[in-house]
Amino acid sequence: MIWTLSNILSMLRGVMVIPISFALWNHNTFAIAVICIAATFSDILDGYFARKLNQISAVGKILDPLADKLFVGAMAVVLAIQGAVPLWFLGGVIIRDVVIFSGGIYVKNKRGIILPSNYIGKISVVFIALTLLGAALEWGSITTYLMWISFVAMIISLAGYTKRFFKVINSKQ
Numbered sequence: 001m002i003w004t005l006s007n008i009l010s011m012l013r014g015v016m017v018i019p020i021s022f023a024l025w026n027h028n029t030f031a032i033a034v035i036c037i038a039a040t041f042s043d044i045l046d047g048y049f050a051r052k053l054n055q056i057s058a059v060g061k062i063l064d065p066l067a068d069k070l071f072v073g074a075m076a077v078v079l080a081i082q083g084a085v086p087l088w089f090l091g092g093v094i095i096r097d098v099v100i101f102s103g104g105i106y107v108k109n110k111r112g113i114i115l116p117s118n119y120i121g122k123i124s125v126v127f128i129a130l131t132l133l134g135a136a137l138e139w140g141s142i143t144t145y146l147m148w149i150s151f152v153a154m155i156i157s158l159a160g161y162t163k164r165f166f167k168v169i170n171s172k173q
Contacts, residue, residue, distance in 0.1 A: 001057045006050035010063040013042045017074040024078040024136055032136050036129070039071055061114045062104075068125055069097045075132040084135040089147055093128060096154045103165045111168060118164070124150070124157035 001007070016039050023031035046064055050056045073093065080090035104115055127150040134143035 001055060002059050004050070004055040004057065004060065005053065006046040006055050007057070007060050007063050009042045009046035009049070010060065010067045013039050013046070013067040014063070014070050016042075017070050020071065021074050021078050024075060024082070029137055032133070036133050040129075043068065058114050061116050065117045065121075066101075069101065072125060072128055072132065073097060075136070076128075079132055079135050085132065085147070089131070089151065092151055092154050096124075096158050099158060100161050103161060107165060107168055113168070115164065115168065118157075118160060120153070120160045121157045124153035127153045 016035055020032065020035045020039070022028075023035055043064070046060070050060055050064075076085060076090045076093045079085045080087055100121070108114055127146060131143060131146040131150045133139075134146050139146075
C-alpha cells in the first residue's frame with residue numbers, strides 16, 4: 001500500500017526538503033519556523049493515521065524515517081555550509097543516518113524484514129531537529145547545549161540500533 005494518507009504525509013515531508021533549504025539559505029526565519037512546524041505535524045500525523053486507519057505498511061516503515069532523514073539532513077547540510085553548525089555535528093548526523101539506513105537495508109535483504117524506528121531513535125531526531133532549528137533561528141547558547149545533548153542521543157541511538165541489528169542478524173530464524 002503506497003497511496004495511504006500516512007505515506008502521503010511522509011512523502012510531503014520529504015518534499016519539504018526543497019522549501020526548508022531555500023528558507024534556510026535566505027535566512028527567512030518565519031518560513032523556517034512554519035516549515036519546521038508543518039514537518040513536525042506531518043510526522044506526528046503520519047504515525048497517528050497509520051495506526052488509527054490500520055495503514056501500517058512496509059513502504060511506510062521506510063518512507064517515514066527516510067523523510068525524517070532527508071529533512072533533517074538537508075537542514076544540517078545548509079546550516080553547516082553557512083557555518084551555523086560545526087562540521088563534526090553534520091558528520092555525526094550523516095554518519096548516524098547512513099549507518100542506520102544501511103543496516104536496515106542489510107537486514108531487509110538478509111532476513112526479509114523491515115525494522116521500524118525505535119523510541120530512542122525518535123528522541124534523537126527530536127533533539128537533532130531542535131538543535132538545527134536553534135541554529136537556524138539563532139538561539140545562542142541554548143543551541144550549543146542542544147547540540148551536545150543531540151550528539152549524546154545520536155551515540156545512544158546508534159548503539160541501540162547496532163545492538164538490535166546484531167540481535168536480528170544473529171537470531172536463528
